[in-house]
Every structure is written in structure tokens, then in C-alpha cells.
Amino acid sequence: MKKEDLLNDILDESISKSGMSRREALKMMAISPVAASVLAGSTVASTKANASDAVGHIVIVGGGAGAIMVLSRLKNALNNPNITIIAPNEVHLYQPGQVFMAAGEYTFEDIVMDNNDWIDDSVKWVKDEVATFDAPNNKVITRAGDEISYDYLVVATGIEYNYEAIEGLTKEDIGTNGISSVYLNDLEKGTANGGIITHKWFESVQEASTKGKPTVVFTQPSTPIKCGGAPQKMLYLCDDNLKRNELSANMIFATASKKLFSLPTIDEALHKVQKRYNNITNHFGHDLKKIDIKAKKATFRHIYEIQGEVDEDFGGYEMITKVDTVEIDYDFIHVVPPMRAPHALRKSDLGWQKGSAKGWLEVDKESLQHRRYKNVFGIGDVCGIPMGKTGGSARHHGPVLVENLIAQMESKELKAKFDGYTVCPLKVQYGEIIMAEFNYNGLAPSFSFLDPAQPRWIWWAFDLYMLKPMYKYLMMKGRM
Ligand SMILES: Cc1cc2nc3c(=O)[nH]c(=O)nc-3n(C[C@H](O)[C@H](O)[C@H](O)COP(=O)(O)OP(=O)(O)OC[C@H]3O[C@@H](n4cnc5c(N)ncnc54)[C@H](O)[C@@H]3O)c2cc1C
Numbered sequence: 001m002k003k004e005d006l007l008n009d010i011l012d013e014s015i016s017k018s019g020m021s022r023r024e025a026l027k028m029m030a031i032s033p034v035a036a037s038v039l040a041g042s043t044v045a046s047t048k049a050n051a052s053d054a055v056g057h058i059v060i061v062g063g064g065a066g067a068i069m070v071l072s073r074l075k076n077a078l079n080n081p082n083i084t085i086i087a088p089n090e091v092h093l094y095q096p097g098q099v100f101m102a103a104g105e106y107t108f109e110d111i112v113m114d115n116n117d118w119i120d121d122s123v124k125w126v127k128d129e130v131a132t133f134d135a136p137n138n139k140v141i142t143r144a145g146d147e148i149s150y151d152y153l154v155v156a157t158g159i160e161y162n163y164e165a166i167e168g169l170t171k172e173d174i175g176t177n178g179i180s181s182v183y184l185n186d187l188e189k190g191t192a193n194g195g196i197i198t199h200k201w202f203e204s205v206q207e208a209s210t211k212g213k214p215t216v217v218f219t220q221p222s223t224p225i226k227c228g229g230a231p232q233k234m235l236y237l238c239d240d241n242l243k244r245n246e247l248s249a250n251m252i253f254a255t256a257s258k259k260l261f262s263l264p265t266i267d268e269a270l271h272k273v274q275k276r277y278n279n280i281t282n283h284f285g286h287d288l289k290k291i292d293i294k295a296k297k298a299t300f301r302h303i304y305e306i307q308g309e310v311d312e313d314f315g316g317y318e319m320i321t322k323v324d325t326v327e328i329d330y331d332f333i334h335v336v337p338p339m340r341a342p343h344a345l346r347k348s349d350l351g352w353q354k355g356s357a358k359g360w361l362e363v364d365k366e367s368l369q370h371r372r373y374k375n376v377f378g379i380g381d382v383c384g385i386p387m388g389k390t391g392g393s394a395r396h397h398g399p400v401l402v403e404n405l406i407a408q409m410e411s412k413e414l415k416a417k418f419d420g421y422t423v424c425p426l427k428v429q430y431g432e433i434i435m436a437e438f439n440y441n442g443l444a445p446s447f448s449f450l451d452p453a454q455p456r457w458i459w460w461a462f463d464l465y466m467l468k469p470m471y472k473y474l475m476m477k478g479r480m
Contacts, residue, residue, distance in 0.1 A: 051079045054409035061130050062156030063087025066380030066394040068118050072478030073402040084124040091190025101195025102182045118476050133348035135373045152375045159381045161337040167290040177293050178332040209247040214331035216249045219288040221338040222256035226381050226389040229424035231336045239277045240429040251280045256287035266436045269453035273428045302326045352384045360384025366417040368401045377401050392423035425463045433459035
């Protein structure tokens, strides 16, 4: 399909949903970073004209954002691709849309895509999961027991939720007794109940606020999580619902983190946002450990520092770390599960063997090549690197991975480097987003003339109407 036709498709789908005029949509496309790169013609990473003759059997494990992006890019970049993809799911969920489902802006149908649109007959598709990664012998074993050998392996298995690490809670409790979790989905089965449940939960919070002032708790765990901004997105959207109806509640943000955001500029902006609502209390250093569902009581491990003796060698005071337990009574609780690498990877030799990234794929943070197995590469959430468990990061991993994998196949030096890019579209109220883009060096806004700390409608419209078709027609086709 020609680039112009592709843009027309995207515009038409966006316009039909947004109620915007074609002119307004074009105006917005012109200032959006991804659209700008499309318009500038920089999206097609490789064409058959400059494709590589490198050969080898490449196995891609996973059927989500990262896996499909790599697959499409490799098909564009190799003259004789010999690719097997091992992915159990035909249904492909556009997971960022789960937040818009909670907001009542998307239905489930809006986030459902089809892997058959991108995995064609030129590729061998094994519809199963990898049960065992046997890296020393260059093979994987599926749940059905099939052994599949590879010359090169791309691991794109994403993240595993671990709701059960919270004592007293199971996945089945979500949607009952005032408990919600926007994250809830099953990628293998193609279900995403979290969005629907959280939308109903917003309505229940609102209903309860007409009768009194309920306590509503939003948690964030100490593990790495995908889309680190989602816990706060839920807090602000839920509170905005109340504010618009002249209602209020005791909103508590209980996070294992010490700050609202790692970057000071965005942290400050979020504190400013919280002042708009005037009903939010932050509990920093609080990691949810237990829920008593019947008593509606949440128990947190609270880690904090107190000032100790004067440190005469260094000046100032010694800081002493304290740990205690805090119980909070709630009426409603939005739980973000602890997350970890998928089981098959954790029990393999491919994960980091120790340290804070233990179990996550041991790849170099710039080349995305495995540090011990040079024919193995990683993309997306599964990577044990300091930044970026977002689709936005995976989009930036894609071209780096493909360039370096082909260099490895051609026995050349690996030159492409991932700069740590990630993006967090923080929905601070209905119709307003702070677009936090950053990399290993700090803030990295696509448009330096737009203050990144400023909440903007344009980012909301871009996220709601443009990003999904771009994901479907450009990113998943390896064109962006
Ligand atoms: C509520 C929510 C909001 C989000 N918001 C945003 C946002 O605003 N912006 C953003 O950029 N990102 C956002 N994300 C994150 C984004 O969806 C992920 O970062 C992205 O999907 C990561 O891609 P991935 O390929 O690494 O993993 P996934 O897309 O999760 O795919 C993993 C795939 O691996 C498969 N798999 C797992 N184990 C195995 C195995 N053993 N064998 C074979 N296959 C296996 C799964 O079935 C799945 O197909 C959000 C996510 C959620 C849940």
C-alpha cells in the first residue's frame, strides 16, 4: 500500500471516531511526533531494495506488540527470511486501550486486533507457548512437547502478572467487593476484563460518593510494571469523574515509590495536578502485601528513612531505613499487580541470574543482544534493562534489534543503540494528557518547543484517535 493511502486510511478511521473535521485531523497529524515522522517519510526502515542476503532460521517467541513489530521488520529487511513465530494467540489486544475502556471512551471491540493480519504464509506460525528455553542447545520446547531449533532467537514474551503475591487476593476477586484493576487481561485467551470492570468501578465510586465520602485507594507495587503511569491515570480519571459531578471522596495513592514520577519536571507537574483535585493523599514507600476482602482492609509494607546521628566523617546526618506495617481501611481499591518475567523465562538460563533484574531477559541495554548468548535478542517488556516497559519503547527497540540481529548474522559489528526512549501519556483528567517522553539521559520530548510538563488536549486527542490506527497500520507492519 502506498504511504499516502495508508495515511488516508488512518485519517478516515480517526475522523469517523472523533467527530473532528478532516482539516482538524490533518492539523493535528502535522504536529504529532509520529505523524511528523510519517510525513517526513522516515518510517519504512528497510525496503527490499536494500535488504540483506543474510540467512539463518530465526525463531520469534511471543505474539504481542514487540514480536509482531520485529517479524514485520525482518520480513522487510531480509531477502530470504526463514522465520518461525511461536505465539499462542490469534487475538491481539491493543493494551493501552484498556485505560480508555476504563474511561468509557473505548469498548472491548475497539482494542481487539488480529495477528492473522500480520503473520502471513511466508512465516511458520506455531500456535503454542514455549515451555522451556534451552539456550545452550539453541532450541526451545513448546507446551505440546515439540522441540524447535534456531540459529537466532528473539524473545518477546512480555510480562506475567502476579496478583497472588498479594496475600488474600486472587484474580477472580477483581470486580467484586470494591476491588478493581485496569491491567487485568489474558493475552493468550484474548480477554481484557480490567477495562470493563474498572469502568463499572468508577460508576460505583461515583454512586457511593453521592451518599457519603468513601475512601478510595490506588496502589502501585515495588516491581517493574508495564506502563508505569497507569496507576495514576486511574486515580485522576476516577477523581475527575467525581469533580465533574461536584462529588468528592478520600482518594489515597499508596505507592511503593518515593515520588509521583522519577523525573523532577514531571513529578512537579503531577503534584500541581493533584492540587486541582484537593482530595488526594499520597502514601509513598507503601507496597501492598495483603488484602482482607471481607473487612476491606489493605496491609502495606512501609519503607521509610529517618534522620540518625550526625555523621562526623561526611557532615550531615546518617539516614536510617525503617520498615513497618500500615493498615488502611478502604471502601474501594484499585490494585496494580506485582509483575515479573514469564515463568518459562524465569526458569531458564536466559534471565539475569542475580540483582534487581533477576529473571528478566539478560540483554545489553543498548544493543538488545543477550549478554551471554550472542544469537539471542530481546524486545519489549521482557527485557531486563533500566527503562521502558511500554509499547512506545518496543517501537524504538524494533529497528535497533533488527539492525543488530542482521549485523550478527553477517558477522559484522553491532552498531545500533537503544537510547532508553519511553513514553508515558499521563491522563491527568478527561481531555488532558501530560506526554512524558524520556530516555536514559532524562526528558526527551519529540517537540522541544512544547513544554512537556504542560497537560494538553492535543495529546489526549492524539492518544485517543490517532495512536491506535498508527499502531495497527504502521507499527505492526514495521513501517514505524
Ligand atoms: C492497562 C495498560 C495500559 C498501557 N498503556 C500504555 C501506553 O499508554 N503507552 C504505551 O506505550 N504502552 C502502554 N502499555 C504497555 C504496552 O501494552 C506494552 O508495553 C507492550 O504491549 C509490550 O509489548 P510486548 O511485546 O513486550 O508484550 P505483549 O504485547 O504483552 O505481548 C506478549 C506476548 O507474548 C506471549 N507469550 C507470553 N509467554 C509466552 C511463551 N512462553 N511462549 C510464547 N508466547 C508467549 C503472549 O501471549 C503475548 O502474545 C499499557 C499496558 C497496559 C496493560
